[in-house]
């Protein structure tokens with residue numbers, strides 16, 4: 001049994017499928033998706049359908065809540081927040097469902113978003129979408145910061161963290177910087193797996209530093225990259 005974590009997919013389902021082909025998962029393997037499965041990219045609906053197909057095939061998939069899933073849920077509850085979500089890539093999510101209104105999204109998908117946890121811990125790895133606010137006694141009790149926080153490496157409380165290593169996404173980071181984090185992982189114990197895959201699609205440019213979807217093996221600690229193919 002193998003476990004992989006994957007960074008922000010943002011509706012890039014073709015790239016997600018291509019990365020999954022590289023991983024060649026078998027029944028009993030596990031995936032942790034680090035949030036922001038939806039918005040901005042072309043096929044958010046397809047990403048969720050892919051998750052359901054993996055689960056049907058016996059693969060354990062944990063989908064963490066990202067700030068984009070939270071924006072959708074907030075907009076569903078409060079129409080005043082709809083515009084904020086729509087402008088932050090929510091329109092592309094509605095388009096992928098071929099609906100005009102959030103209220104037309106099938107209930108199974110809304111239930112799926114509402115059930116997403118804000119953090120996950122397994123095998124010595126602590127996974128969140130955004131970051132951990134170490135000014136709090138227990139950073140895991142502050143969902144808003146788990147989903148939204150950036151620039152938090154300077155305050156890590158290694159006493160609280162213990163032997164754990166933190167995996168996260170949310171803030172697109174260029175590949176040379178991700179590789180630096182990866183090579184210092186034993187000492188620093190944080191790794192950002194968001195290489196801004198969707199920006200290769202949005203900007204229609206191919207930068208060598210951004211634009212990959214990344215997987216990280218929790219077993220071998222190997223990084224696997226897939227160029228955006230949207």
Ligand SMILES: [Mn+2]
Nearest residue numbers: 036066067170
């Ligand atoms: Mn995010």
